[in-house]
Amino acid sequence: MSQKSELDLIGTGWPVCFLECKRTLSEMDPGDILVISMKDPDAVNELVIIVDRSNDQIVETEKKDDCYRIQIRKG
Secondary structure, rough: OOEEEEEEEEOOOOOOHHHHHHHHHHHHOOOOEEEEEEOHHHHHHHHHHHHHHHOOOOEEEEEEEEEEEEEEOOO
């Protein structure tokens, strides 16, 4: 059964947010979901590009007000 983890990166700049995502994903099992909260749209775009090139998969991207929530399934 997959697990869901949350990572709050609001106020965290690039590349620190990427490094935190990478570290957290490396500790997860395949099929687990990581939900990331961010505010920086440029960091969101970069993260989407990097995830698309990996074995991981973006399940959902949602924007509410000035906050983005990205769900990534560990590959």
